Amino acid sequence: MSERAHPAPPEEGTEPERHDRTELSDEQPTEPAPPATGADAAIAALTAAGVEHVFGVQGGAIMPVYDALAEADDGPTHLTMAHEQAAAHAADAYGQVTGEPGVCMATSGPGATNLITGIADADMDSDPVVALTGQVPTEFLGNDAFQETDTVGVTRPITKENYFAGDADRIGATVSEAVELAGAGRPGPTLVDLPKDASTTETAAGPEPGRLPTYYDVPDRADESAIEAAAAAFEAAERPLVLAGGGVVKAEASEELRAFVNEADVPVVTTMPGIGTVPEDDERCLSWAGMHGTGAANMAVSHTDCLFAVGTRFDDRLTGGVETFAPDATVIHADIDAAEISKNVEADHALVGDAAAVIEQMHDAMATGSSDGSETDTGSDRHAAWREQCREWQDDYPMTYAAPEDEPLKPQFVVEAADAATPDDAVVTAGVGQHQMWAAQYWTFRHPRSWVASHGLGTMGYGLPAAIGAKLAAPDREVVCFEGDGSFLMTLQELSVAARENLDVTVIVLNNEAIGMVRQWQDAFFEGRHTASEYGWVPEFAAIAEAFGAKGFTLETYDEVADTLEAAFAHDGPSVVDARIDPRENVYPMVESGGDNSGFALAEDQL
């Protein structure tokens, strides 16, 4: 790791003296005092946008911005993370739980490059994140100066939009726009690169709250004739199915979705990011579809003749091979991003708009659409056989698992026990791997914004920093983080942050001494050669937790589960439960990569 401060003290000879903040700019926002420097303008823009928390790591080029943050009245609170990647993940999770953009900060060069995994993660999952990065003074740009990286160039493919803010007078407006854009329309990450000379230059230009780029359109309601055609198709279907994606969470459309599903009396499945949009114990909910989804959900998407998909981008982990995905279905695709329509799966009906608005429109169109005026005569009875079929699939493919006394602890049992021991509104975060799948499969989610994970990018180590961000977003909710041993090892330095801030998060490590998902694939597709997937030795996570100042527990037998989890949840501060699970346990059901969803394997011999 490189040092983060300039070896010599900051030597910009042109550094202006701090002025009293009496100069008024003509377009004065509500709260913040008129800024004095570009850095002050950046912080004022965050304040004006209502940003309450910033996650970051200090460093040479970003120091003026930190200084402005410290000087600002009513500015956001800063949480110093151990590593910039964790700052980006924490901001991402904060954004997922609150629905407001999460903000992270880092210095130039290695600080900015460390953010990249987190920014890419937010980009793949359409999470609202704003990154502020320091940059070397503009006179040094392109000279390969100390801690210089072309941050704007490097992050161009993984941001919704990024900005080089080389003019102090434009910093306020640029940061305002970056915050607004991150949450507007289809959310995503934005980045503002702040060269040190611009952030230390005097300016009277303040933020411009609510500012959006000139040509940026935010779709709201879908085209009415498209809605009518889609509603007619959905009503005419014999085997209609609703597929709820992460976009339903982002659009705050869960209420509308639940009302629609109840009214239409049709089965509903979710994608993995869509978990919680409908309660998983609702009789109409078949849980989530995809590679490790439930049998019933995968049978339903395979056999539906009309799929109403809302806020999903038909990721390959959901569809398997597109050749066999919902192959008999008329597809109604609602999305706020027109570019997602017919990208992976052709839409017969394209509804471009905000999920909440579109569901309402569909709802209204179906209520008034029946020609003879008798409202729901069409639905209920005609779909009875289909609903019954879906229920049968639920009975045929229950999510059971064997847990004999004489075998090591099963991870599914640990997940269910943790679910039983926590309140209904707990937030669950996860790293990436087998433990993530078990958490998603065996925890019963009933609310949106309670499952916080890395889906599209699949970032190992996401869980703990996400738990930290989630705790700041929802201090009154229990925050449970599932990690695998391999995943946890990637970001466990953030325990130092949780301990320092005494954040009440509980990390449950489902420890099978391996990169379990890779080992599972090696068993299935690489003739069991466990290359670089088994550790043979893993550290004592409970002792590591204690060394960091957290509480550590080790869990090995069924009889200890309830008491250990209770003690961990009861501990007022961070705790780590090292659950030594059966290393032979693998994640099923499983749809082979590029396979047919209805051909999911229930065990390895069916692959």
Add this chain to the structure above:
Amino acid sequence: MSDDADAGWDDRPTQADRGAQREGLAGPEPTDRPRPSGRRSKQGVRIDPEAEASHPARRTTISALVKHEPGVLAEVAGLVSRRQFDIDSLTVGPTTNPETARMTLTIEEPEPGVRQVEKQLEKLVPVISVRELGRDAVRRELAVLKVHDDRPAAVESVVEMFDGEVLDAQPGTVTVEVTGSSSEVDRAVEAFQRFGVRELTRTGTGALARGTEWTTDAEADRYERQASSTTGTTNSATDRRTTTTAPETPTDDD
């Protein structure tokens, strides 16, 4: 608190009945399940399972009006490369409005690919308006060739045949310019090969919609706005005076 309200999940083990569990997941094996009868193509389009669907690629021209600011070309080029779009050429140049630039892309993609290119371009924040041009659009390309001058009269006649222009003649080489449609330029280059083409440079295609049709919607909008806000001048489509709207804000044009 967890409860077992939902059917299908009611077999969840509690510590009490743990020993009585079934052996893992149960249910009909993949071979014993009903399978859907339909099929989709690789592009996700539903097809007749009996027929092998293929979407033939077609060559087309897409015009994008973009904000004239640094980084836009890199953004578009990056988009094209990372999404694996099959692109023949990409040209960029200024427009009559100092705030905007026009990009012309010639691509060769199947129908779903063409739509994706349009929509992905449209999604970029600095991109104002995107349109696929009709088959009748005006498309021009420029080639500059340096050929051996062993047979100057013959070179001259080929230049004339293609309405070209001699830009430079020195002992040993003649440098000529040819403009035309992409295929005309292809033919010209082919024709000059007989003299030996020492060096060649070619632009991509620049294109505009034909007649009074606007090349992108944004230009139509801007034109309408301008017409309604300009008092006393009657603007018609044949009016050749190009007036530019003043930039709303100073631009950071390089």
